[in-house]
Amino acid sequence: MNQPHNESSVSHRGSMTLRPCTLVWLALVGLTLAMLVVGKMGLSGGNVVALLLVATLIKTQLVADIFMGLRQSRLLWRMIVTVYLVGVIGLIGLAWWLGNV
Amino acid sequence: MQQTTALTAGKEDYPPGDFVIWIVIYAELLAFGIFFLSYAFARSQNVELFNASQLELNRTAGAINTLVLITSSYFVVRSIAAIRENLQKQAARWMWAAIGLGSIFIVIKLFEFYTKYDEGITLSSNTFYMFYLSMTFFHFMHVILGLVILTIMATKIRHGDYTAQEHDGMETGANYWHMVDLVWIILFPLVYVIR
Numbered sequence: 001m002n003q004p005h006n007e008s009s010v011s012h013r014g015s016m017t018l019r020p021c022t023l024v025w026l027a028l029v030g031l032t033l034a035m036l037v038v039g040k041m042g043l044s045g046g047n048v049v050a051l052l053l054v055a056t057l058i059k060t061q062l063v064a065d066i067f068m069g070l071r072q073s074r075l076l077w078r079m080i081v082t083v084y085l086v087g088v089i090g091l092i093g094l095a096w097w098l099g100n101v
Numbered sequence: 102m103q104q105t106t107a108l109t110a111g112k113e114d115y116p117p118g119d120f121v122i123w124i125v126i127y128a129e130l131l132a133f134g135i136f137f138l139s140y141a142f143a144r145s146q147n148v149e150l151f152n153a154s155q156l157e158l159n160r161t162a163g164a165i166n167t168l169v170l171i172t173s174s175y176f177v178v179r180s181i182a183a184i185r186e187n188l189q190k191q192a193a194r195w196m197w198a199a200i201g202l203g204s205i206f207i208v209i210k211l212f213e214f215y216t217k218y219d220e221g222i223t224l225s226s227n228t229f230y231m232f233y234l235s236m237t238f239f240h241f242m243h244v245i246l247g248l249v250i251l252t253i254m255a256t257k258i259r260h261g262d263y264t265a266q267e268h269d270g271m272e273t274g275a276n277y278w279h280m281v282d283l284v285w286i287i288l289f290p291l292v293y294v295i296r
Contacts, residue, residue, distance in 0.1 A: 021182070025172065032171065039160040040160060052290050060283050068117070072113055073116040074114060087134075088134045088287065098145040
């Protein structure tokens, strides 16, 4: 027997309301396009990198929480991924800072 | 793994899918994390080389591949949502659409690899390309494995092997695919954008 899984355990047929997973997909697309613009413009600097890393953290946490269904699981399972994401993305930021100061 | 009753506040004991896949996912994330941090700290020792080499990458291709993987992941979520309502045909359609997008990722990535090969770039060209080629190829292999898993799932949906009551296998395969997506979401800004 499967556990209920986020928003998709609820029928949305006939509803005009967007599913949470659709909202997350739209957010992911928007943040990716913003990153492309930053890349195309060749923007750099501490503030730009910080924004890019925060956007990456938000995107990955959304995938983990909503797409992978960790939001519906006990905190431990969610925290493993969150600690990993904050740790890796934070250290990427530290490495950038070390190389650019 | 059979899911049991929630312990606290409606939360489930285990994440969706087979428990073993989560061990695999955490191990894979650890491996990719080591890659990412090795790249980031190697870059900090040679910023000019990394910035100059990064300019030679096709950022548009990288961004399109990000959109392709994100959308493919979304389609897999929709496929599972459909199977929860016992809509097998709809679930199969979403899954095949996800496979189609995953295949587009493969084509774009092969184009990128071919372009670099044609320019005479190899693993030994410089440190940036050593990381770029090894990380993206490592990820590429995961995409191929993911596509095999999704194809098996799509076939099983067609055969009626998944139902609203029993689709643990689908959750398992889906989460592997989402992991592949999650890793690329970090890889794209790290290698293509941040400078």
